[in-house]
Amino acid sequence: MLSQSFGKIVQSAIVLLIVSGASFSLLKLAPGDPVVLMLGAEFSQESYDTLQHELGLDQPVLVQYLNWLGDFVTGDWGTSYVARADIFSFVVKEALPVTLTLTACSIVLAIGVGVPLGVLSAVKRDSIWDAGVAVFALTGTAFPSFFLGIVLIWFLAVQVGAFPVMGFVAPWDDFWSGMYHMALPALTLSTYFIGMIVRVTRASLVEVLDQPYIVAARARGEPGWRVVWVHGVRNIAMPVVTMIGLQLGGILQGAVLTETVFSLPGIGQMLTDAVLGREYTLVQAGVMLTAMLFILVNLLVDLSYPLLDPRLRAR
Structure with missing residues (x-):
């Protein structure tokens, strides 16, 4: 009974990992640039590059995913730039x-x-x-x-x-x-x-x-x-x-x-x-x-x- 339960828990964790990778990749293909939305209508290229670097969006997609996964597991889900609230609490x-x-x-x-x-x-x-x-x-x-x-x-x-x-x-x-x-x-x-x-x-x-x-x-x-x-x-x-x-x-x-x-x-x-x-x-x-x-x-x-x-x- 315990071994079967442990096996199902491991399977569930693997499925969740696959879902996280697939959803993260698909969202990267979605239209719209979050940096542009955060900066508004008028901004300089320097401001754009600085904010993109702070958000880690200038890194390879795999690195972005691993960084996001580590933060997500530890409860750091980021901040909503519209509501200006912590996403985990929200x-x-x-x-x-x-x-x-x-x-x-x-x-x-x-x-x-x-x-x-x-x-x-x-x-x-x-x-x-x-x-x-x-x-x-x-x-x-x-x-x-x-x-x-x-x-x-x-x-x-x-x-x-x-x-x-x-x-x-x-x-x-x-x-x-x-x-x-x-x-x-x-x-x-x-x-x-x-x-x-x-x-x-x-x-x-x-x-x-x-x-x-x-x-x-x-x-x-x-x-x-x-x-x-x-x-x-x-x-x-x-x-x-x-x-x-x-x-x-x-x-x-x-x-x-x-x-x-x-x-x-x-x-x-x-x-x-x-x-x-x-x-x-x-x-x-x-x-x-x-x-x-x-x-x-x-x-x-x-x-x-x-x-x-x-x-x-x-x-």
Whole structure:
């Protein structure tokens, strides 16, 4: 168990190193000169050369990458020349908590709605309930998050007035107000994943309910809810957890659009502003943090398999 965990951690570190090198190289090919953007409209060639040397941009790309990697590992992520703030503090202390709050609320909502609907669809298969849930799941996966967000803002916030149009309140400062402001963004981001969880849950549970141990549990006279939720749902945890882990990248991608639509000061909004402002150092930090989150979640999913299925535990 420990050797497998260590091996997965090493693999994750290698993947993260590859991502850092690839993203750093691609950003170097992006248009725009950060030195020109920092100096403004008028500057002398001497000022340009001096600032370029101070930033280390006159060195070979490989040397720049190694210097950046060493600074990044030690927590020195540079300074934003637009916000005039330390990038590490800006990204980790300000933007990351917002994105994690949105992601956590979306995942909880997706699981809380998707799993019961998937179970209902599997138990009532080939019925009107099954057809209705299937239509709901397909509809949810068909809407892009940015379009759904605009529709929800227009209907629930503007027309009905049930939710605020935009803005963010930290739940750790005011929990209920924070959840109130996070309701529409979380619903927007989770709708697609509710449909995915419904489909995976239904497909897995339909197969499980035909297994001999389910027939045996029913023959013993166990209640229907126990047969489904204890013997059935417990055995579909692995595919559902795997799907959630694999779809985290989609959740983070959707968070970029969702945060932009609802003006949430998270990583997605930060990356959008950084790209428009040609702050490639800030973009690199955001890409690396997103990659680390994605790799960490997938690592936790891999490590959770022996806990979900005793047959995978080393004997």
